[in-house]
Amino acid sequence: MGELRGCGSIEHTISRRAAMGVLAAGSAMAFNGNALAAPLTHQNKRVLMVFLAGGVSQLETWDPKPGAPTGGPFRAIPTSVTGTHVSELLPHTAMQMHRLALVRGINTAEDDHGKGSYIMHTGRKQEPSVAYPHLGSLVARMVAEPDNPLPGYLHVQPGGGGGSSAGDAAFLGPRFGSVNISDGKPPVNIDLPNGLTQARDDSRHSMRRKADARFLATRNTAETEAYTQTHDQARQMMAKKALFDVTNEPDRLAGGYGRHDFGRHCLLARRLLEGGAPFVKVTHTNYDTHHENFDFHIERMGEFDRTFATLLEDLHQRGLLSSTLVMVISEFGRTPNINRNYGRDHWSKAWSVALAGQGIVPGAVTGKTNAQGTAVVDRQVNGGHLFATYFKALGLDPTKKHYIDQRPIPMTDPAASPIAEILV
Amino acid sequence: MIRLANGVALCAVLTFTSLVNAAEPLSQAMDGAIERAEPKFKDLASSRCDDGTFLRRISVDLIGRVPTSSEVRAFLVATQPDKRAQWVDRLLANPDHAWYWAQVLDAWWMERLPGKNTDASAWVTYLRESLAANKGLDALVAEIVAADGVDPAQRARARFLLDRDMEPTLVVRDISRLFLGANLQCAQCHDHPRIDGYKQEHFHGLMAYFNRTYLFDDPKLKKKVLGEKADGDVTFQSVFDPKKVTRKRSPGLPNGPERQDPMLTKEQLYVSAPAKDVRGVPKHSRRALLAGDLVTAGREPMARNLANRIWAQLMGKGMIHPLDQIHGDNMASNPELLEIMTKAMLDGGFKLRPMLRAIVLSDAYQRSSMPRGKEKKAEDRLLMARLRPLNPEQVGYSILAASGYDEAEAKALGAKATPAALQAKREASARPFIKTLAPPAGNPDGFEPRLEQALFMSNHAHIQQFLLPRDGNLAARMLAQKDSGKAAEELYLSVLARLPDESERGDVAASFQSADRSVAVRDLIWALLASAEFRFVS
Numbered sequence: 001m002g003e004l005r006g007c008g009s010i011e012h013t014i015s016r017r018a019a020m021g022v023l024a025a026g027s028a029m030a031f032n033g034n035a036l037a038a039p040l041t042h043q044n045k046r047v048l049m050v051f052l053a054g055g056v057s058q059l060e061t062w063d064p065k066p067g068a069p070t071g072g073p074f075r076a077i078p079t080s081v082t083g084t085h086v087s088e089l090l091p092h093t094a095m096q097m098h099r100l101a102l103v104r105g106i107n108t109a110e111d112d113h114g115k116g117s118y119i120m121h122t123g124r125k126q127e128p129s130v131a132y133p134h135l136g137s138l139v140a141r142m143v144a145e146p147d148n149p150l151p152g153y154l155h156v157q158p159g160g161g162g163g164s165s166a167g168d169a170a171f172l173g174p175r176f177g178s179v180n181i182s183d184g185k186p187p188v189n190i191d192l193p194n195g196l197t198q199a200r201d202d203s204r205h206s207m208r209r210k211a212d213a214r215f216l217a218t219r220n221t222a223e224t225e226a227y228t229q230t231h232d233q234a235r236q237m238m239a240k241k242a243l244f245d246v247t248n249e250p251d252r253l254a255g256g257y258g259r260h261d262f263g264r265h266c267l268l269a270r271r272l273l274e275g276g277a278p279f280v281k282v283t284h285t286n287y288d289t290h291h292e293n294f295d296f297h298i299e300r301m302g303e304f305d306r307t308f309a310t311l312l313e314d315l316h317q318r319g320l321l322s323s324t325l326v327m328v329i330s331e332f333g334r335t336p337n338i339n340r341n342y343g344r345d346h347w348s349k350a351w352s353v354a355l356a357g358q359g360i361v362p363g364a365v366t367g368k369t370n371a372q373g374t375a376v377v378d379r380q381v382n383g384g385h386l387f388a389t390y391f392k393a394l395g396l397d398p399t400k401k402h403y404i405d406q407r408p409i410p411m412t413d414p415a416a417s418p419i420a421e422i423l424v
Numbered sequence: 425m426i427r428l429a430n431g432v433a434l435c436a437v438l439t440f441t442s443l444v445n446a447a448e449p450l451s452q453a454m455d456g457a458i459e460r461a462e463p464k465f466k467d468l469a470s471s472r473c474d475d476g477t478f479l480r481r482i483s484v485d486l487i488g489r490v491p492t493s494s495e496v497r498a499f500l501v502a503t504q505p506d507k508r509a510q511w512v513d514r515l516l517a518n519p520d521h522a523w524y525w526a527q528v529l530d531a532w533w534m535e536r537l538p539g540k541n542t543d544a545s546a547w548v549t550y551l552r553e554s555l556a557a558n559k560g561l562d563a564l565v566a567e568i569v570a571a572d573g574v575d576p577a578q579r580a581r582a583r584f585l586l587d588r589d590m591e592p593t594l595v596v597r598d599i600s601r602l603f604l605g606a607n608l609q610c611a612q613c614h615d616h617p618r619i620d621g622y623k624q625e626h627f628h629g630l631m632a633y634f635n636r637t638y639l640f641d642d643p644k645l646k647k648k649v650l651g652e653k654a655d656g657d658v659t660f661q662s663v664f665d666p667k668k669v670t671r672k673r674s675p676g677l678p679n680g681p682e683r684q685d686p687m688l689t690k691e692q693l694y695v696s697a698p699a700k701d702v703r704g705v706p707k708h709s710r711r712a713l714l715a716g717d718l719v720t721a722g723r724e725p726m727a728r729n730l731a732n733r734i735w736a737q738l739m740g741k742g743m744i745h746p747l748d749q750i751h752g753d754n755m756a757s758n759p760e761l762l763e764i765m766t767k768a769m770l771d772g773g774f775k776l777r778p779m780l781r782a783i784v785l786s787d788a789y790q791r792s793s794m795p796r797g798k799e800k801k802a803e804d805r806l807l808m809a810r811l812r813p814l815n816p817e818q819v820g821y822s823i824l825a826a827s828g829y830d831e832a833e834a835k836a837l838g839a840k841a842t843p844a845a846l847q848a849k850r851e852a853s854a855r856p857f858i859k860t861l862a863p864p865a866g867n868p869d870g871f872e873p874r875l876e877q878a879l880f881m882s883n884h885a886h887i888q889q890f891l892l893p894r895d896g897n898l899a900a901r902m903l904a905q906k907d908s909g910k911a912a913e914e915l916y917l918s919v920l921a922r923l924p925d926e927s928e929r930g931d932v933a934a935s936f937q938s939a940d941r942s943v944a945v946r947d948l949i950w951a952l953l954a955s956a957e958f959r960f961v962s
Binding site: 128129130131151164165166167173174175177179187188189190191192193194200201203204205207208210211212214215216218219221223224226227228229230231233234237238407 | 591593594597609610612618793794795811813863864865866867870871872873874875876877878879880881882883884885888927928931935939943947948950951952954955956957959960962
């Protein structure tokens with residue numbers, strides 16, 4: 001019984017992007033030699049979320065405090081934006097700073113991994129009796145075309161198995177939940193079973209369609225249509241399997257991304273975005289550096305920095321960056337205080353995220369922390385403000401409500417407004 | 425609670441029931457209410473569904489699976505005028521009936537929450553045994569809310585509270601939604617802004633049964649159980665109240681009496697006072713009051729909620745929709761019908777079987793899903809049957825039944841084919857389907873087909889085994905037929921509970937000629953199992 005399900009009002013209140021040619025047969029324009037890539041136009045908005053799991057240190061990335069007792073051993077380096085400095089662990093990303101905006105005044109006031117992650121994925125604090133949908137699910141519901149063969153919310157991560165997390169979608173309904181792209185491998189069950197040829201699969205589906213046409217001739221409902229559509233989508237998805245194969249990319253570019261997992265996953269993310277995926281999340285682990293924070297950040301940033309810079313440049317070169325909202329987030333930052341294990345602990349009171357692309361002012365910096373990085377002194381924001389900002393950047397109205405059986409639920413926290421100064 | 429349409433008088437119903445056929449008076453009373461609501465009923469209502477459709481409906485609804493081809497054949501050739509009632513009684517007496525409905529109640533009440541602190545399968549067994557023993561659903565609910573999980577013999581029933589971690593807001597929300605049909609969640613911080621009948625004090629009245637109860641890690645049992653303190657009050661303010669007046673609330677159901685704590689001295693408070701490693705047991709348990717209140721003040725709301733949910737389970741939509749929005753401003757699609765069923769629930773001691781029997785023997789349930797004309801909302805008006813999707817359990821067990829898994833497994837087990845052994849095999853084989861089709865934990869069942877389900881159905885190794893010939897199964901039975909027409913009959917009777925028409929026979933014949941026959945059989949079975957006609961109840 002669908003008693004907690006939405007009534008579909010989002011579809012009525014949000015102007016959908018113009019129908020695009022993702023499915024238009026025969027119009028598969030070659031894109032850098034990749035015949036699978038769907039023809040994209042600049043009005044097709046999409047989202048790339050880079051999630052640095054465990055809690056990345058703001059002090060070793062976007063908000064360095066060199067020389068302060070809390071600052072750690074690393075220097076700050078200038079960037080392609082005059083006056084903006086970042087940690088020396090980000091030399092390649094520093095040269096992309098003119099494409100990025102920094103939000104340095106985040107206070108999410110939640111130092112628990114699960115709850116912090118929830119805030120950053122949903123823009124809300126966790127409540128015992130209401131679950132809010134992930135940004136990826138909202139985009140899948142509000143931005144993606146309903147007949148897009150790629151799932152609306154893809155999550156590329158090192159492990160996690162091959163299933164999906166339908167619960168991410170909360171009241172939007174399970175089909176807007178995330179589909180796990182475990183270690184970059186395509187969704188489970190994408191290959192035909194052993195012994196079944198493509199020709200036989202075509203033939204059994206044509207029998208199925210014939211049976212459906214007969215049965216539904218007099219009794220077609222929204223539910224039967226949704227059901228038969230999933231079978232057709234599955235076949236389209238199977239036909240797109242090569243999108244997941246990053247070995248098709250030029251060797252030099254793959255080298256630029258890096259041969260490690262995160263490099264491959266980011267390259268895959270670009271292929272998926274280019275191929276029409278509306279929302280791709282890439283997770284890089286693990287930043288939970290209670291011990292040896294500095295060694296760990298040298299190593300982790302060593303992977304992140306060049307890969308992320310290459311990804312931004314690649315998206316830009318392909319004309320995708322301006323229409324892709326990019327965010328680099330974490331569940332929280334790390335304590336300014338350095339503990340006796342040379343580690344930093346969980347710290348949500350003053351930390352940073354980076355944004356780029358669709359709707360974002362390139363090179364902008366907002367928010368300021370004090371000299372030791374222990375508190376926000378200017379333009380403090382929380383997860384709700386970030387969410388409202390994402391909505392605005394995507395051209396969605398953050399004040400719109402979702403209706404669950406006539407009960408209005410604001411899609412973003414009504415108490416938090418967008419961060420106007422970083423929005424175009 | 426329910427506003428009757430223009431004060432429909434129950435005495436009219438009584439007059440009506442006294443006139444009808446004594447065999448199924450409740451079915452007839454229900455149909456009477458439906459007909460009275462439609463002035464041109466006789467011109468608008470769809471005809472009675474055919475026998476195959478009826479057998480498929482009652483089989484999935486009463487025992488959770490489609491009928492086998494031999495069951496369909498037997499039913500089609502039976503000539504007794506009351507064969508539909510006979511078959512219904514046969515299915516209600518089948519052990520699979522309590523077994524399937526235990527899973528329905530589990531999905532209603534646990535919403536697929538994992539067995540975090542209890543054994544989920546023991547809970548389903550408890551539900552099954554309760555249904556098999558014909559326990560009233562009111563008594564069942566009373567046992568569930570009173571359970572503390574301490575007595576090992578009665579631990580299963582504590583799953584409702586323990587696997588919600590005894591989180592009070594969640595427990596109150598779910599008791600109000602699932603047992604009373606009134607979602608009071610929006611009345612937690614203020615009176616419900618749009619529903620007059622949902623007051624903030626109702627939410628907190630329920631909260632007061634639970635605010636002293638807590639999850640206790642019992643060091644001896646090495647299990648989570650419930651403890652309770654003897655103090656702690658529920659107070660609340662409305663966020664809309666500018667004066668911020670704080671109000672206190674004692675336990676009580678919405679519109680029921682408030683239960684005051686007895687005056688006890690400090691020494692009288694506890695049977696055992698809570699301490700480290702000591703479970704608190706008060707002399708006066710607030711939580712224990714709830715079970716009694718539900719079967720007194722809560723009796724009618726519970727009956728109405730259950731009547732509406734059972735109806736929705738069998739008809740595809742509640743008379744009151746959504747199911748957890750029973751209140752004065754949300755009129756039932758047929759108020760008289762709902763009151764008849766509520767009264768039957770109350771008078772019949774909350775027994776499940778008589779309610780199911782009355783519904784499936786009603787004309788409303790037996791109507792065809794083919795529209796008669798172009799009437800708007802014909803399903804809501806009960807002029808025709810609603811095309812409704814099978815639930816995850818029905819899909820899983822129907823794939824097994826349709827493909828002949830049960831017969832093949834019985835043959836393979838031979839002398840070891842006890843009912844329990846077969847049931848265990850069936851459950852294990854259906855589980856991957858149920859898991860793939862079930863909604864995420866903590867959500868009510870709803871129909872939301874997903875890409876990954878279609879990929880599973882198409883490509884997962886698990887489905888393939890049901891398509892390959894095995895002694896006694898559908899593929900083997902089809903391959904044993906020399907005549908493609910006979911094979912087509914076996915296929916359509918097994919999967920869709922009907923005979924193929926001429927063009928369908930032609931398709932099977934063509935398929936037999938064009939390919940290796942075992943390949944053709946495999947693909948034909950798959951195509952029908954993946955079809956909308958199989959996935960829906962027509």
